Amino acid sequence: MSLLNSDVADLLTEHLKAGTTEMSPTDLRVPIAHFVSEERAAKERELMARLPVIIGHGSEIAERGSFVTREVLGIPLLVVRKSDGTVGGYLNICRHRGGRVADAPCGKQRYFTCHYHGWSYSREDGGLRGVPYDDFYTHVDKDRHGLHTIRVEERHGFLFADLSGRQDWDIDDWLGPEVDAQLAPFGLDGAEIFLDRSFTLDINWKIVLDGAIDVLHPKFLHPTGVGKLIETNTSVWRQYGRHGQSFSPRTRMGDAARAGEPTDASFRYMGSNLFLYPNSMVISTPDHVEFWTVWPDTGTAGRSTTQIRFLVRPEKRDERIERRIMRSWEILEEAAVQEDWPMELTIQQNAEAHPHGTFLYGRNEQSCQHLHRELAADLGD
Structure with a gap:
């Protein structure tokens, strides 16, 4: 499958020949x-609660009902597949005395009941449908005591939610045509979760994202693994509104370019990391899509949770593909768990020991600059 960026492949080839890279001003x-x-x-958590963030994948609620x-940013959520196939989202909080109306991590139900006092709510609209001993209340207006609604939109298989309760955003405007064009070929709305791993780390969420999209460290931090597969310090960055994409050449592209041999925009020669602001990444491979979401901890700046999922279309799965995907996980696990995160832990510890001055992001670090520039614009830095 092509990455749909032949112009980027040409630019990468020229940079590899010249020993240069694309740079910001x-x-x-x-x-x-x-x-x-x-x-x-x-402030960052409050900002995230006002932005469309990805809280899951549609395959998790594939069946109607x-x-x-x-829990996302400390907020308990209930996400449902309605009878008409659309997605609904609610706060998982009973309007009577604040209990959870659904305790199981997943399932299939027509309505949800709080086990504290038995108030029940409709799956279809979150409306209050039953109040035991209703006659003993002064008055319970069922129209005003439904579950609080959270808007959830499904696009390319991803479930985008606004945790603030706003209803006025447009998913087309938020993603934009360039992001749509990059995601559409993978058919992720028909994909399934093949692998799901979650890691809570004593590292600020932005440091984790910096490391995941950084193009300067492969040959230094991963000399026997990823550093043999990906070129260091050669990349092309494309900004798509609030989002962006980093394209990196594989070492075989570097070898071919320097030898004057032809290259193209295929997975054989290049890879990409699509950053979806504020905290998700989509990394394309021939067999699957690697999807990251990094959440700040609700209790301390120095902790975060990273969720990594591999998404695969079911018709592509067979034993050979599954072995290849698991090999990809082994390479990623070695790089992230054994090399990236230990380094980032020392960075976090050093920052806490000496929280003065600044970190420097060079002109050749456009992908890492992007997150911090967007946060600065949103938070008024």
């Missing part, structure tokens, strides 16, 4: 305090 300096400040962390529960 200026360096960027980010205060080290942004990675340890509890005040800053609170199915649901999942989860």
Whole structure:
């Protein structure tokens, strides 16, 4: 499958021949305090709650009537597949005295009942449908006591939610045509979750994302693994509104370019990392899509949870493909768990020990600059 970016392949080839890379106009300096400040962390969490963030994949509620529960940024959510196939989202909080109306992580139900006092709610609209001992209340207006609604939109298989309760955003405007064009060929609305891993780390969420999209470290931090597969310090960055995509050449592209041999925009020669602001990444491969979401901890700036999922279309799965995907996981696990995150843990510890000055993001670090520039624009830095 092509990456649909033949112009990028040509640019990468020219950079490889010349020993150069694409660069932003200026360096960027980010205060080290942004990675340890509890005040800053609170502002970032509040911002995330006002933006469309990805809270799951549609395959988790594939059947009509199915649901999942989860906690996102400390907010308990209930996400359902309605009878008409659309997706609904609610706060998993009873309007009587605040209990959970669904306790199971997933399942299939027509209505949800709080086990504290038996109030029940409709799957279809979250409306209050039953109040035991209703006659003993002064008055319970069922129209005003339904579950609080959270808007959830499904696009390319991903479930986007606005945790603030706003209803006025447009998913087309938020993603934009360039992101749609990059995601559409993978058919992720028909994919399934093949692998799902979650890691809670004593590392600020932005440091984790920096490491995952960084193009300068492969040959230094991963000399025997990823560093043999991906070129270091050669990349092309494309900004798509709030989002962006980093394209990196594989070492075989570098070898071919320097030898004057032809290259193309295929997985054989290049890879990409599509960053969906504020905290998700979609990394394409020939057999599957690697999907990351990194969540800040609700209690401390120095902790985060990283969820990595491999998405695969069911018609592509066979024993050979599954072996290849698991080999991809082994390579990723070695790079992230054994090399990236231990390094990032020392960065976090050093930042907490000496939270002064700034971190420097060079002109050749456009992919890492993007997150911090967008956060600065949103938070008024």
